[in-house]
Amino acid sequence: QVQLVESGGGLVQTGGSLRLSCAASGRTFSTYPMGLGWFRQAPGKEREFVASITWNGGSTNYADSVKGRFAISRDNAKNTVFLQMNSLKPGDTARYYCAAGSTSTWSVRYNYWGQGTQVSVSS
Numbered sequence: 001q002v003q004l005v006e007s008g009g010g011l012v013q014t015g016g017s018l019r020l021s022c023a024a025s026g027r028t029f030s031t032y033p034m035g036l037g038w039f040r041q042a043p044g045k046e047r048e049f050v051a052s053i054t055w056n057g058g059s060t061n062y063a064d065s066v067k068g069r070f071a072i073s074r075d076n077a078k079n080t081v082f083l084q085m086n087s088l089k090p091g092d093t094a095r096y097y098c099a100a101g102s103t104s105t106w107s108v109r110y111n112y113w114g115q116g117t118q119v120s121v122s123s
Contacts (some may be wrong), residue, residue, distance in 0.1 A: 009117030022098030035103035
């Protein structure tokens, strides 16, 4: 089992930045190498893929809507994955979820999910 806890969300103005963190407990990244991803869900919309990273950080993938603005990274020694979000737009407003077990853009491929952290971007 893996427990995931996100943090770092908040309210920011358009053009601002936030850094989300997701701390894992239970299985450690070094013992059970696994892909990690970030998804988001806005009110009334489906959950959508944001970014993913392979177990060693060697490869990343991004949704077109965030390419060039967001960066995913991980620290396996600290069992933590990060999402640096720059140049934020009101359209980025959503609840952001950390997920473990895959690098797919499909949410169903992930085995573990956090509770999410809210990101709100004001215009």
